[in-house]
Amino acid sequence: MIAPAFIWMIVIPLLGAPLVYLVGHSGRRFWGDRVSRYAALLVFGATWVAFVRAAQAASMEPTADFTWGGMSLALDGISLLLAFVALLLGTFVASFSGEYITGEAGQEKFYAMLVAIVGVMIGLGCATDLFNIWIWFEAMAVTSYLLVAYYHTRALSLEAGFKYLMQSAAGSVLVLFAIGIVLSQTGTLTLAEIRSQFTAGAPMLLAGVLFLVGYGVKSALVPLHTWLPDAHSQAPSGISAMLSGVVIEAGLVALLRSIAPIAAQMTFWGPLLITCGLLNMIGGNLMAYAQTQVKRMLAYSSITHVGYMLVGLGVTFLLRESSGAQGGLFHLLNHGLMKGLAFLAAGALLYTLHSASGDHKPLMIADLAGGARRYPLAALCLSLALLSLAGLPPFAGFMSKWLIFKAGFASGDPLLWIVVALVALNSVFSLAYYAPVVNLLYRRKPSKVVLEGRPLPWSMVTPLVILSLAIIALGIWPDMIGWMTHSAGEALVAGFHF
Amino acid sequence: MIISPLTISLLVVCGLTGLGFYGLLVTRNMIKLIMMLQIIVKAAVLGIVIAGQGNGQLNLSQNVAITIIVVDTIVAVVALAFAIQIRRQMGTLDIRELASLRG
Numbered sequence: 344m345i346a347p348a349f350i351w352m353i354v355i356p357l358l359g360a361p362l363v364y365l366v367g368h369s370g371r372r373f374w375g376d377r378v379s380r381y382a383a384l385l386v387f388g389a390t391w392v393a394f395v396r397a398a399q400a401a402s403m404e405p406t407a408d409f410t411w412g413g414m415s416l417a418l419d420g421i422s423l424l425l426a427f428v429a430l431l432l433g434t435f436v437a438s439f440s441g442e443y444i445t446g447e448a449g450q451e452k453f454y455a456m457l458v459a460i461v462g463v464m465i466g467l468g469c470a471t472d473l474f475n476i477w478i479w480f481e482a483m484a485v486t487s488y489l490l491v492a493y494y495h496t497r498a499l500s501l502e503a504g505f506k507y508l509m510q511s512a513a514g515s516v517l518v519l520f521a522i523g524i525v526l527s528q529t530g531t532l533t534l535a536e537i538r539s540q541f542t543a544g545a546p547m548l549l550a551g552v553l554f555l556v557g558y559g560v561k562s563a564l565v566p567l568h569t570w571l572p573d574a575h576s577q578a579p580s581g582i583s584a585m586l587s588g589v590v591i592e593a594g595l596v597a598l599l600r601s602i603a604p605i606a607a608q609m610t611f612w613g614p615l616l617i618t619c620g621l622l623n624m625i626g627g628n629l630m631a632y633a634q635t636q637v638k639r640m641l642a643y644s645s646i647t648h649v650g651y652m653l654v655g656l657g658v659t660f661l662l663r664e665s666s667g668a669q670g671g672l673f674h675l676l677n678h679g680l681m682k683g684l685a686f687l688a689a690g691a692l693l694y695t696l697h698s699a700s701g702d703h704k705p706l707m708i709a710d711l712a713g714g715a716r717r718y719p720l721a722a723l724c725l726s727l728a729l730l731s732l733a734g735l736p737p738f739a740g741f742m743s744k745w746l747i748f749k750a751g752f753a754s755g756d757p758l759l760w761i762v763v764a765l766v767a768l769n770s771v772f773s774l775a776y777y778a779p780v781v782n783l784l785y786r787r788k789p790s791k792v793v794l795e796g797r798p799l800p801w802s803m804v805t806p807l808v809i810l811s812l813a814i815i816a817l818g819i820w821p822d823m824i825g826w827m828t829h830s831a832g833e834a835l836v837a838g839f840h841f
Numbered sequence: 842m843i844i845s846p847l848t849i850s851l852l853v854v855c856g857l858t859g860l861g862f863y864g865l866l867v868t869r870n871m872i873k874l875i876m877m878l879q880i881i882v883k884a885a886v887l888g889i890v891i892a893g894q895g896n897g898q899l900n901l902s903q904n905v906a907i908t909i910i911v912v913d914t915i916v917a918v919v920a921l922a923f924a925i926q927i928r929r930q931m932g933t934l935d936i937r938e939l940a941s942l943r944g
Contacts, residue, residue, distance in 0.1 A: 474905050481912050498930045502939045505923045512878050512916055519885035527892030573942040
């Protein structure tokens with residue numbers, strides 16, 4: 344059997360990760376620390392080739408699947424979307440992190456794990472049975488624990504890593520119980536077969552709830568989010584961008600895949616997801632408003648954005664039409680870009696203002712005062728990211744939120760109109776913590792920290808500029824990526840039919 | 842009343858799960874927390890094997906069980922590595938001391 348094209352985008356990073364480690368470890372003496380970053384970029388380049396070929400193959404023949412032993416993988420719209428976001432952010436983070444982690448020990452491990460986590464996430468998107476999803480998910484989780492605690496001699500990162508590990512591991516045990524229940528009820532773990540073997544009843548309901556809670560820890564459903572701000576603020580900034588931009592969304596994809604066959608015959612999952620989404624938005628907004636550190640504020644705003652995605656997806660679960668999911672999944676992609684940019688820009692400023700001079704202080708919002716005078720490009724990129732997160736046109740964040748509103752309004756259901764109104768209000772409320780940062784950057788006198796800051800290296804600014812241009816471009820021409828979000832939405836709806 | 846093997850196994854699953862979650866809530870020592878997590882995972886493994894046996898999928902469920910044991914060992918190793926580092930850096934294994942990140 345010839346392996347379909349998409350397998351290579353999983354195989355290349357997974358085989359590449361140990362190679363990056365070996366090259367970085369043995370080549371360090373000759374070429375210095377840079378070599379592991381270049382090796383990682385090379386692997387990402389090869390993976391992009393595989394991605395393009397897989398996307399071309401998918402446009403001709405949408406159903407590609409592959410079975411090897413107990414592992415079965417298939418490519419659909421959602422996998423392609425997740426692979427795109429993971430690969431894009433991985434590449435940017437690898438090119439950004441060069442200066443950021445200069446002088447740290449074990450850089451080859453950092454890049455090897457970065458490559459591995461991208462491969463594992465692409466695999467997670469392609470998994471087609473409950474247990475395979477769990478395996479990929481757990482592999483992603485273990486890699487992300489290690490990346491969060493990358494500064495393994497600092498007490499705070501270790502604390503964040505340990506908290507993250509305990510909560511996430513407790514969540515994944517619940518998923519195992521759910522898998523046990525599904526196996527006892529249907530006798531199979533393959534998603535397509537579960538739909539046909541399904542008998543509605545209390546056990547399956549319990550399994551669904553366990554999936555929601557278990558994967559909900561990783562996708563930061565309020566009140567299971569408490570690990571998130573700690574992990575996001577203590578990780579290296581590139582990893583914060585990865586965690587917030589793709590890892591929690593990958594948790595969301597695992598959740599969707601697992602409950603879609605159960606939700607096929609139960610209608611209340613739509614309202615449940617919408618309620619979770621509203622809780623996330625309100626909770627995330629209120630907590631983000633109270634923050635004084637930039638990275639913690641961005642972390643809480645991720646919780647809010649998971650809420651927007653959940654509302655969009657919940658509308659699809661309720662109405663069985665793909666419009667809501669298209670909005671939600673488009674927001675998933677946009678959030679990856681916007682939050683990736685925001686964390687990288689904040690990371691660049693954190694680097695120049697604190698880390699480069701050797702202190703480990705967090706970047707406070709007050710430190711940013713007058714930042715635009717000294718770091719015009721970084722300040723501009725951070726402001727663009729924040730305004731896009733707040734959903735102002737003409738940026739990408741507006742377009743995806745608009746699609747979610749539209750899906751809610753088109754339903755004609757008054758209750759959904761209230762939901763949409765709440766989403767819009769939350770979106771406006773989020774300006775209350777984004778706008779002051781922009782104001783601070785541009786209209787205040789430079790703070791003492793800014794005046795003493797180091798100059799910003801170009802290798803950090805370039806990824807920021809490219810990501811900013813992507814956000815503006817997606818806001819103006821959302822159709823550019825429409826083929827991907829459309830097929831992803833259709834793939835989710837196809838999960839309900841049997 | 843005759844107690845079937847199935848009932849006994851299910852009772853063991855419930856007992857281990859309850860014990861593990863109770864332990865997670867009351868324990869303050871990191872190493873013990875990791876042990877509690879392991880106990881719950883073992884309960885889940887037993888549950889999956891029983892589920893498979895109940896409807897003739899014993900092969901599938903045993904494969905799943907072995908894979909879970911492998912994956913979970915990796916998680917435990919990483920957790921123990923964190924615990925060792927925390928003990929080295931902060932001189933304690935008490936999770937109540939891990940309270941500097943708030944808000």
